[in-house]
Amino acid sequence: MPMGERYLKSIRLLAECIQGFERLSGEHVRRCGLTHAQFDIIATLGNTAGMTYKELGDKTLITKGTLTGVIDRLEHKGLVERERSVDDKRSYFIRLTATGEQTFREVFPQVIAMGSQVFAHYSEDDFAALEHTLAGLKQVISAGGPPPILDTTKEII
Amino acid sequence: MPMGERYLKSIRLLAECIQGFERLSGEHVRRCGLTHAQFDIIATLGNTAGMTYKELGDKTLITKGTLTGVIDRLEHKGLVERERSVDDKRSYFIRLTATGEQTFREVFPQVIAMGSQVFAHYSEDDFAALEHTLAGLKQVISAGGPPPILDTTKEII
DNA sequence: TATTGTTATACTCTATAACTATA
DNA sequence: TATAGTTATAGAGTATAACAATA
Known part of the structure; x- marks a missing residue:
């Protein structure tokens, strides 16, 4: 194997680990009617006081145009809410609603329990x-x- | 931290590694007009004599209905070709065309070179x-x- | 002028189910 | 009956660019 490709095995393993983990966790996520992107948002907002679009976009790697759509759908489901920032009137704070918190507390432990089993040993x-x-x-x-x-x-x- | 969440740090790291790597490689991939799914197919078919939809789907985790669309677009670009299997007439073999091979040899080394730099030390x-x-x-x-x-x-x- | 978030566009991916043709 | 791949449908994510409001 050429030295330039020495790292390929690691990357392949890395990708397979993520794929495998997401395949396992995906069941629980979809069972709650959430997409992967939506779960990302819920998980990112969980246990926080909320954050702006900019911060959410940076953490989840979702671009702002896309983020509006994802947040729209979550807001429509009543899981998150927008609130104008006081400091900067261009900005919104996004935070989980009570229902969103509930979803976070339901779905997250299921994924955690699944992971706990995987890593039991x-x-x-x-x-x-x-x-x-x-x-x-x-x-x-x-x-x-x-x-x-x-x-x-x-x-x- | 509850013991049930002991693995969360690893998973977060894992996800961040993959995200980071895909952010780096994504530039090269998109520069060639390929999507992530399309690059997956090209990379999977590269250096093989071709394989069936079933095999491609298993390796890339793309479901058959979706796969038809992805292959359609790649075929339309002239990067892959379908050929009826001799053994099983329900089945197709998918393989890279000469252009597809060329794309594989162009894009893959760029991603490899990028990775080589990352892992240089x-x-x-x-x-x-x-x-x-x-x-x-x-x-x-x-x-x-x-x-x-x-x-x-x-x-x- | 630069930045935050929205809107519009066009495309791609995704799951699902019904369909065909082979096996 | 079961399997390989296609088609149709509906929704969701994606990049991009133009836009309004604010800084």
């Missing part, structure tokens, strides 16, 4: 190793290139 | 550690639960 060391390697990976990826120093001996985040 | 040990943890993760996820034995001392695949 992971030890503290297994988790630590997984987090350490993923944290390093995340850092180089989000930097768009290698970091100044890659210290593999301690936790990065 | 990864050592052989870094790759081994990453693959080992991801392989274990993939196994428990695809099994939908814990594996019979989780042997963390050797490579799983």
Whole structure:
């Protein structure tokens, strides 16, 4: 294998892990009538006082034009609500309604329970190793290139 | 943190890694006028003699109804071609055309080169550690639960 | 002038179910 | 009867650009 493709196996594994996890969690999400994007929003807003479109878009990687549609549908379902920001009148705060909170508390634990079963046999060391390697990976990826120093001996985040 | 949520950090990291990687590779993919699903097909067909819809659907997790549309658009662009299977006349083989092969050889190396830069400072040990943890993760996820034995001392695949 | 969010457009993906032709 | 792929439907996500209100 050419050295330029050395990382491909990792990326393939990464993609397969995500696909697999989403396939498992997707059942619970869809059972509540939520799409993946909608669940992303609910999960992002859960346990917060709300945030602006800008923040929501940055966290979920949904562009503003698309976000309006997703929020519209969630608002129509009565799961989120818009409120004008006091500081900046161009801006809206989006937050979960009482119903939205309820959905969050129902769906999220189901996904958590499913994940808990998957990871039932992971030890503290297994988790630590997984987090350490993923944290390093995340850092180089989000930097768009290698970091100044890659210290593999301690936790990065 | 409740023990039931111990794995959430890993999943968040996993999702962020994939998001970050797709954000980087997405540029190259879109620059060639391909969508993510279309690139999946091109990448899956690359370096193969072709495969049936069933196989393509299984590998890319695209359901058959959707797959017809994706293949239609790729065929319309002249990147793939259908050919009736000899063994089973219900079945089609899908393979890259010469143009499709060319696109594969153009786009894929660009994504590879981008990835190579990202992973430039990864050592052989870094790759081994990453693959080992991801392989274990993939196994428990695809099994939908814990594996019979989780042997963390050797490579799983 | 720049930014926040909306609207409009056009396309793609998605799941689902009914359909055909083969097996 | 069961399977491979198509078609039809309806909804949802996506990028993009033009736009209004505000900063």
